[in-house]
Amino acid sequence: MIKADPGYVATYAATGSRKRGFSKEIAAWDDDGHPMVVNHKGLVRAESISGYESVIHDGSPLPFAFIPGNGWMVEHEDGKREPLVAWAVCTYGGGDSMFVLPMFTEEYEAWRSGGGTWTGAKMGGDPDPVRVVPEKPGDRA
Incomplete structure (x- = not known):
């Protein structure tokens, strides 16, 4: 076996x-x-x-490691920006080829409670193209 x-x-x-x-x-x-x-x-x-x-x-990416996304933002085609949570290091079935995917949160609800505003979010990806850019515009190469 x-x-x-x-x-x-x-x-x-x-x-x-x-x-x-x-x-x-x-x-x-x-x-x-x-x-x-x-x-x-x-x-x-x-x-x-x-x-x-x-x-x-199966063509689904299999993440096996995560690298923090500190200092980077995900920029959508409509100009909306949100923090990059992590880079997911992936493979398709444990082969020799590896690639990384940007991981970010997608807010799906917000509510007020206990003197603060809370948001619910899920890890997301986006079928539309996104750009990953430095958090500070002056850091762009």
Whole structure:
């Protein structure tokens, strides 16, 4: 048995009572090269679960380290700026290539309580292009 690198998933089609397909992360490869996944019975061959279709490499970035974003801002196309929280160092499935993504917060609510203003935020990304710039305009190269 060989531990699987992150990023590989087994895909399953909708069947009978299941109206939607789903995927399961490949946990290991057996000695014959078959993908193994975890279900309620433990580690099993992926094809033993009904609806099995194939193994694919999931295209979602997998962060494995974070670098503080101190002193940098994210600038949107509309000119809005917000602090860069961190750089997420990522890979696609543990391969040799790595890249970084800017991480910033997206405010989704604000309220007053206890003499202060509180905001709720979530970590976000933006499907639209963003620029990462120094916090102080004079620091631009």
